[in-house]
Amino acid sequence: MPPGEAGGLSIQSARERWVKRTVISCLVGTAIAACVPPQDGLAADARAGQQKASICMSCHGVDGISGTPLVPNLAGQKEAYLIKALKDYREGRRDNAIMRSMASDLSDGDIADLAAFFADMPRKTK
Ligand code: HEC
Numbered sequence: 001m002p003p004g005e006a007g008g009l010s011i012q013s014a015r016e017r018w019v020k021r022t023v024i025s026c027l028v029g030t031a032i033a034a035c036v037p038p039q040d041g042l043a044a045d046a047r048a049g050q051q052k053a054s055i056c057m058s059c060h061g062v063d064g065i066s067g068t069p070l071v072p073n074l075a076g077q078k079e080a081y082l083i084k085a086l087k088d089y090r091e092g093r094r095d096n097a098i099m100r101s102m103a104s105d106l107s108d109g110d111i112a113d114l115a116a117f118f119a120d121m122p123r124k125t126k
Contacts, residue, residue: 042120049117052110056102056118064121076123082115 042050056074060066064075074082088094090103090111106114 043116045113045116046120047117049113049115052114053117056114059098060118064118065124073124074118075121077118079115079119082118083111086111086114 057064059068059071060074065073085094086103086106087108089096089099090106092100103111
């Protein structure tokens with residue numbers, strides 16, 4: 001058996017698969033955050049929120065500032081408001097098909113983490 005090969009699985013091909021998986025996950029629109037380095041100095045809930053927020057960023061922007069007129073900015077929004085908005089979508093009190101489907105699988109803990117993360121982001125200054 002050539003060096004670097006164990007049980008038919010070479011180290012080289014494992015690394016290639018890892019690279020491929022990473023590249024693909026960075027290319028997929030819903031995984032944009034996988035390419036964004038973790039921010040330092042975030043509280044634990046905000047850091048957990050960042051991991052859950054990759055799908056949100058495809059619409060709300062990687063920096064929480066949306067590039068689309070009818071998609072609101074989330075960066076720097078009040079945390080309690082974000083929690084309320086997400087629960088309202090999840091429970092149907094606020095009616096929007098996109099956000100209802102986004103919020104339907106979120107637990108209260110997910111919502112708290114996401115709200116902490118987006119509330120911590122700097123608002124647009126101009
Ligand atoms: C496919 C695009 C899309 C994705 C993905 C998405 N959103 Fe939204 N989001 C929207 C749109 C459009 C609205 C405005 C809906 C409305 O008019 O009520 C919105 C509204 C919101 C609001 C209300 C903001 C306000 O100012 O009232 C919050 C909070 C929010 N989204 C959070 C999230 C979170 C958290 C995620 C990820 C779990 C997410 N969104 C994923 C499109 C998206």
